[in-house]
C-alpha cells in the first residue's frame with residue numbers, strides 16, 4: 650500500500666462516502682480512573698468530512714467532564730449490513746458558538762434536545778480527527794489508514 | 798431507576814439477548830501516546846455473557862501491544878436496524894490456553910485466521926467487563942447501567 654497524496658485524497662473521499670450513510674457513531678472517552686466509556690451519538694450526515702466531525706451534546710453531561718480532563722476520543726461507525734467499519738482517533742473540545750449551533754442543527758435532533766436551540770445547556774463537541782481507519786470488506790485483517 | 802439485584806439480573810439477561818445477535822463489536826484500546834483506537838472484532842455469539850467477553854486475535858498484533866501497556870478497553874456493539882447500542886468497559890488480557898482456544902473456535906473465524914487453530918500466533922483476548930451500558934430505544938438519553 651502506498652501513501653501518496655493522491656491515494657489519501659481518494660481515501661478521504663471514500664471515508665466521506667462511508668460516514669455519510671451512518672446515522673449514529675459510538676463516541677469513546679476516557680474516565681478519570683482510566684476506564685473507557687462509549688455512547689451512541691447522532692452524526693451530522695450532511696456535513697462533509699473535512700478532518701472535523703461534530704456532535705450535539707448537553708454541556709453539563711458527563712462525557713464533557715471526561716473530555717475536559719482528557720481530550721482523547723475515538724469515534725467508531727458500524728454499518729454491519731454493508732460490512733463497513735470506521736475508527737476515528739482525535740481530540741474533542743466543547744464549542745458553544747451560536748452561529749455554529751444554528752448551522753449544524755437538524756430537526757431530527759429534537760429526539761434528544763426537545764427544546765431545540767432554545768435549550769440553555771446545548772453545545773457542540775468538535776472532534777479534530779488525527780487518524781482515520783476503515784474496513785470495508787468482511788475479511789479485512791488490515792485497516793485502510795488515513796492520517797489527517 | 799432502582800439498582801436492586803432483581804433488576805440487575807433482569808438487565809444482565811437483557812444484555813445477553815442484545816449481544817447475542819450482534820456479529821461484530823468495536824474494540825477500543827489506548828495507545829502509548831494516549832490516542833484511542835478501535836477496530837471491528839468478531840464476537841462469539843454462542844457464548845453466554847457472564848461478565849467476560851472473548852475475541853480471537855493474533856498475539857503479535859498491535860492491539861495486544863497496546864493492551865499490554867494499558868489494560869483498559871471498551872467494547873461497543875451497534876445494531877442500527879434495532880436501534881440497539883451497548884458499551885462494555887473493562888480490562889483485557891491475552892490468553893493462550895489451548896483448551897480455551899478449542900472451546901471458543903468457530904468455523905467462520907477462518908475469514909481472519911485462515912490456518913485456524915494451526916495458526917502459531919493465534920490467541921484469545923479476554924475482556925473482564927466491569928460496567929455495561931445499553932441503549933435500546935431511539936430516543937434514550939440515559940443509558941441503562943449494569944455494574945458487574
Ligand SMILES: Cc1cc2nc3c(=O)[nH]c(=O)nc-3n(C[C@H](O)[C@H](O)[C@H](O)COP(=O)(O)O)c2cc1C
Nearest residue numbers: 784790791792836837838839853854855858859860
Ligand atoms: C468484520 C471484521 C471482523 C474482524 N474480526 C477480527 C477478529 O475477530 N480478530 C482479529 O484479530 N481481527 C479481526 N478483524 C481485523 C481487525 O479489525 C484488525 O484490522 C486487526 O485485528 C488488526 O488490528 P490491530 O493492528 O489494531 O491489532 C476483523 C475485521 C473486520 C472487517
